[in-house]
Amino acid sequence: MAGSEGSPAGKHVAVFAFPFATHAAPLLSLVQRIAAASPATAFSFFSTEKSNLACFPGGRGGEGSECPNVMAYDVWDGAPEGYVPSGTNLVEAVEIFLRAVPGNFESVLEAVERERGRKITCLLTDGFYWFAADMARERSVPWVPVWTASPCALLAHMETDSIRQIRGTSDMTLDAIPGLSTMRMMDMIKEIFDTTAPLPTMVYRMGQVLPQAAAVVSNSFGNMDPIVERELRSKLRRFLDVGPFVLSPPPPLSDEHGCIPWLDQQETASVVYVSFGSMIRPPPHEVTALVNALDKAASPFLWSYRSDAEAEVPQALLEKAAAGKRGKVVPWAPQLHVLRHRAVGAFVTHCGWNSVLESMIGGVPMVGRPFFGDQCMNARAVEAGWRIGAAVEGGAFTEEATAAALERVLAGEEKEGMRERAGALKEKALKAVEEPQGSSTKNFEALVEIVTG
Known part of the structure; x- marks a missing residue:
């Protein structure tokens, strides 16, 4: 029998992965660390079938797996029946998927709540998912987005309006924006300047709603880029750098090619x-x-x-x-x-x-x-x-x-x-990942408390 939502046995964290490029795997790695730290909490990992097959090669998780409190669930990738992708066009696949959100997550989420007998108590998502802010607010639960790219890129997305107003040559530096002063216009992510396509629209909306998050998690470490970190902390409720993810724990050596x-x-x-x-x-x-x-x-x-x-x-x-x-x-x-x-x-x-x-x-x-x-x-x-x-x-x-x-x-x-x-x-x-005093170690402990507390 599931416990009450206020007890550890009643906690249920929904994890929304972005099923493209190298987004889902590092998010799952972080989730497994949190799950190991809070074994009584249930974690439901939502991604597309193709993504889940890659992330969970041995099955769907659950009993008998390395993290028995983590289960994978498929969401629709947006492709209509009979759809045949045109070559390896990743942008096309992303745009088709984005047309299906957030409805594809909503429908599966409700079914999983019934299956696991627990209402969602936290939304832990890829940072891209602006719609999770509304979903979390409707459910009165914390929203914790995870940003897997560089903190500098995150700051650029949050400063999109300011960057768009700058007029100058491609080699002009962004001196007027703290944290981006070494960057040139030519270095900016091209989606920042696109106001219509689905992917640029997604990351623009993300930059607008991230200040609503209970905390924003970053795959970075303290004092890596102090000015960028200062700016992000001034714009967000809480900024937690808990990386490098790959060091927590470091991967075992597999070297079949010598x-x-x-x-x-x-x-x-x-x-x-x-x-x-x-x-x-x-x-x-x-x-x-x-x-x-x-x-x-x-x-x-x-x-x-x-x-x-x-x-x-x-x-x-x-x-x-x-x-x-x-x-x-x-x-x-x-x-x-x-x-x-x-x-x-x-x-x-x-x-x-x-x-x-x-x-x-x-x-x-x-x-x-x-x-x-x-x-x-x-x-x-x-x-x-x-x-x-x-x-x-x-x-x-x-x-x-x-x-x-x-x-x-x-x-x-x-x-x-x-x-x-x-x-x-x-x-x-x-030093950041050292126990017990490393900055990333302490931030991870704070993250576990926010997600499962």
Whole structure:
């Protein structure tokens, strides 16, 4: 029998995931930590069928799972019967999904409340979901959004109206907006300037309603960017940085392709690690330019290539890797462990937020080639804010620009300063998750109290 809603056994937290890119998995990881800290609380995790199959490969959670108080439930992805997606167009899938919200969540939520015998006592959602503010208010429960990208990007979304009013050249910095003074207009997330499309409309509305949240949770750590943190705290009821998520707890080592033994054979800070996450593939001419730049740098490289390397990477590169001369190309690498290895001297990255955090944790300078979303802001912060790396000039891989960026990070006069500053951020991140006094540890305890108290 379920307990009363005022008792731990009566608590029921609804978790709304955004089922695209790398949103659902880190949210689930955070939920599992909270669930472990409050085993009498029920957690219902709502996402699309495709997303849940990826997040819960062993089933739907519940009894017999690692977190028996977490259960997964499917919501409609918005696609009509017989719909066939056009290629790999993520924007199309997102827009179809957004046309179905919040009704798809509402209908399943009511059914789950009946099934589990508990009314919802808290809404813990992806930060994108502006509609959760209304749902929480109607139910008189706290709303706690989780922001999985950079705090600087969150601040930009909250300052959208101010940014739109700025007139100037693309290389003009946003000096008038505290926390964004190192950013240029060209670095801003393109959705900020779009007033009509579904995704930009969603994030604009999010920026307007976030001050209503009981707390906003961030995958960041204290004193990483003090001015940005100060601004967010002034605009929100409560801002809780509880990251880096990947350190709480750190993932176990899985290295089926032998990356770590290969790195063990390399000299300290000599290897260039290359990875663009699970979704991004540079166009073929940029891959060729990067290959030529790596060859020019004459540094050993480890490339995590999430596609058909034999079809897309120049054969000469693969031959060098196969011969063990200078490189190793693998379909997947244990990135956090790779970046914390003494042999890695530079990380060529798309500057997705998870990758930036993992590079900080490893104390490794970055070479950034951003593609979309907050990646341009992250690349700018890496180069001009934290000064722990270099962005590829021109925003795309050319042999000359990429070679120059690699030279700056690996051998230029800035090299030591970059590594020292990256090392300082690494120490801040590790200190933040220390128990019991780390800032992220304390903020996580406060989060558990808000969600389950």
